[in-house]
Amino acid sequence: MDHVTFFALALPLIVVAAMVILHPNPVYSALFLVLTLFLLAVYFLFLDAHMVAALQIIVYTGAIMVLFLFVIMLLNLQASPRENQRTGLRLAATVGGVVLGIELVLLLRRAPNGTSQNPLPEGFGTVVSLSERLFTDFLLPFEITSILLLVAVVGAVVLAKRNI
């Protein structure tokens, strides 16, 4: 990805990501989050990771965010006035943000400079190469993640149903 494409995608991405927390209306916030995730998928597309881009849209944009919207509409959340927000929460958020920013800067200083010029390996980003890595090198993390998801599902059912 060259610099022009990078910045043409990065600037709108940062703007819509900021709008998620700046917009007072929760429905608009959720929609900006949808846009953020969609732009991320476009990023993956330009990085030749077609499979990841498709999964990003199917899972995050198409499923998880629809449930977000569903809950926001079901609870009928209204736009929240600024003065209602607690000052303690704001203070904690500011401190957390600053710490995260310092961490990011430190990490960036340790990262190798410039972009890699190596050509991509054959079949990069296709379903075959991705699944080969997933089911050989990363088999254990993959299986552990699926168990984690199963535990989450069972936990949700137990919480929702009082008497099973």
Added chain:
Amino acid sequence: MTDFLITFIKTLLVLLMVLNISALFSAWVDRKASALVQNRIGANRAAIFGKLPFNFGLVNSMLCDPIKLFTKEDFIPPNADRLLHTLAPIIAFVPALVTFIAIPFGDVLIVGDRIINLQAANLNVGILYVLAMVSLGVYGIVLAGWASNNRWALLGGIRASAQMISYEIAMGLSLIGTVLTFGSLDLQEIARAQGQLIGGWIPAWGILYQPVAFFIFMAAGIAESKRIPFDLPEAESELIQGYFTEYSGSKQATFMVVDLVESVIVSGLVTTLFFGGWQIPFLARNGFHFPWGGAVLLPSLLVVLLQVGSFTIKILFFTFLQLMIRWTLPRFRYDQLMNLGWKGLLPLSLLNVMVTALVILLTQPAQ
């Protein structure tokens, strides 16, 4: 430059085909066939050149309805969210329309030394692209329901979001069996693989390998296009018109066309994945080769025309089938809808994946 032009023409052709089949053909069949099913005469008033032969409701549905819908007042309710109210029909329309570019409508067209793949966009993750676009379709519906500031519209939007999420899962899982069978996510490759013959004379269409997946996909597809018996989001007798109660004029027309376009997309996918796509039994690139011996050789252009024609006829048939289902069945209750999705179709599609994987594991030699 020529490549760009060819892609442009292909995309234009595909979009025109979808819009024609959905907005003109389906809208007409919807009115006239519903009249036949319900033992009415149906639309028959408007005519151009005297009474017959232009008296089959064609003028009604192809001229009068569009003119009426597009010249009506476009009213936005005073307390509605003006921006999202206007954007919602567009957000619903675009994903539905662009889905079709991944579906192949023919094999290859050979012009001189140039080989043109008859598919608007050749994607190696075609099925995932289609699923991604289908999953985006729900936003227009949900936003229309919310932005209208009307409780019936909101109920319709909420129903739509829950329903479409539930049936997307069964839809995606039912396709895994098909992907396992053909070993590819590329829709053109899947269509080509169905040109082979089982035992020398039965065309190897997907329905023979994956009959269960076909029924699950069809049911989930009708649910995704919000048609009876799954039309809970717009249930007329309960919610007036559901999520688009507060829409009028061309925006309302857009929502009605989106439903029809989605039906055509489901037909296109069913055709491509389970009924051979553009294949005609025994038709190869240079003509018919019959299993009982003998061959009829045909010029390349005629073969291409036959393939595109076969694809179109299959799509028209499945669109017609969906419309017939629409006018035959009553509407589900909401709990029945959820039970069918989560307790019926989902376990069945998981079972289908397991059985398919097991059969493939046992029949194919280890590599």
